[in-house]
Amino acid sequence: METRIGKVYLTREALVKIAGYATTECYGVVAMAKKTPNDLLRYLLKRENIAQGVELKMTGQGVHLTVNVILELGIRLSEVVRNIREQVAFRIRSMAHLENLSIDIIVCNVRTNEE
């Protein structure tokens, strides 16, 4: 990213963290999950490892993010997913001024509300 007084470099880690924190602030998200190498098991992440629930790829068209989340059961998932996408995109746009952004959201699991 270029500014009037010099260049700014953003690391993947920074972007991933911005995305991770934006996701956890979304209403309906109860946890984030981590993709394991064999792609079958997904672990629940502790709060400090939130960023591991976000994968980042640089493509020719820009930045592609995949966010792995666990949602609350019994709320409208389609809306929650749309909110996550909007919120993450908004945070990244406003904090990092990145425009070419695509976001995939994987709902790894839903959590039932144990009484």
Add this chain to the structure above:
Amino acid sequence: MKNEEKGALAGRTELTYTELMQLLEAATAHLERNKEIVNALNVFPVPDGDTGTNMLLTLQSTLDELRRSPLHSMREFAEATTRGSLLGARGNSGVILSQLFRGFGRSFDSKETITTHDLAEAFVEASRTAYKAVMKPVEGTMLTVAREAGKTALLVQDETRIDEFLAAVLHSARRTLANTPNLLPILREAGVVDSGGSGLVFLLEGALACLRGERLETHGLTAQASFDNEEAFAEELNFRYDIQFLLRDCHFSHREVEERFIPLGDSLLVIGDPALLRVHVHSNLPAQVLDLASRIGTLDQVTMEDMLQQHQEFKERGKTPPPRGVALAVVAAGAGFEEIFSSLGVAKLIPGGQSMNPSTKNILNAIDASECQEWVILPNNSNVIGAALQAKSISGKKLSVLPTHNLPQGISACLAYSEDCTLEENVLKMERAIKRVHCGEITYAVRDGCVNGVTFQVGEVIGLVDDELMEVGEDPGAVSCRVVRKLIERTHPEVVVTLYRGEEAAEEEAEELRDQLAAEFPQAEFEQHYGGQPFYYYIISLEE
């Protein structure tokens, strides 16, 4: 519905489910009246100005579900409320609202009527359920308002009169709402309270007023340009919306149906038989038309058209140039700008700009009205880009959205446009052109606040440099000078600066301003045109 006389519910100590539904209807109606206020407060998490609309749509879906379901008990009422709000949840605030309802109704299940004790439990359960569905709750939002309301409800549950009880809860909700800027810094910086929280307060106000049999009016905050537009138009065309729908299982005759709709509009047409009626009406009260319709039968296939839009398109059609390879559609406000854009070969002008954003449908309608198959859309406002992109994804035609954030960028893009080039070539040229443009805007503050460390008060003149608030002052001319200085500092002295004066700026003043600037910056060239834009005294374009 019973108990409709004034004050019939005042002083009651218990409520049935039909009465609860009445309260919900009144609450929804009150939110609807204040929707624009809630929208205007929306700065968090994404400042897209739709909180009020989202909450309202969620509530309307809840009411629809309630009206559709055969209700015989409190349990069925609670279930229908949960189902309706879940299925209709829209946006973040809508989803939270649906969770609140889900918790709220849970404790009502087996009861015939509910008392303040039950309500207190319901408020607490509502906030508990809502909090469960979020990993990291942000304080200073509607969740905070709901939780504090629940706490107060517990404290005052020994009050047996429901209206007194609700008044105490409302008081606490208002106090929490007023405190939200202290909990969430972004609210304080923007000088607003939380929008979802204010939505909740409106709901409680509406419900309480219904209990007491009072009538509520809108709060006096809404100086919205879109309202002015509607009024101005109402003189020309008496009714704005063309509404059509099917009505199933209606127990009234044609004439009875007609009599009910006549007060709401004209051009009324009711055809078919009572099992399936088709109704057509022109009205300014679409919500009430549909509301009434849903009460007397089952609604289906509702279509609604904005005749204002059609009317304007009709007026514009006369001056539209014939279709070509690639056409331009431009969103602009102000007579001067419209003329400038027309002279630059723009095929479609879509009226709109600050605080009167055209919808996706407005854009699609404009584009579909022409034969041309390939379009470049210039939104000319950050808030319109979303609608334009959505139009792109829906439209059957080949559209490209050039994200112009302001009118000067739009004008430069139009200057770069060529009829003989392909869509892709045009977009490339236009993208290059808008990068060279800087924009200054001189307007006035609509509320007190602080952005980027600059504080301002209502009515003060503010100056924006490339969309960032930089200058505050009393006199539009003086602020303009400072903005131009900033713009020139950012580039170099040999530039072309164009001033577009708004409908509120006099020509002599604009001339004077231009001369003054020309004397200060001898290397730059200054021009002055009539833009006619509302809200902005001056829009300043600077090209490198």
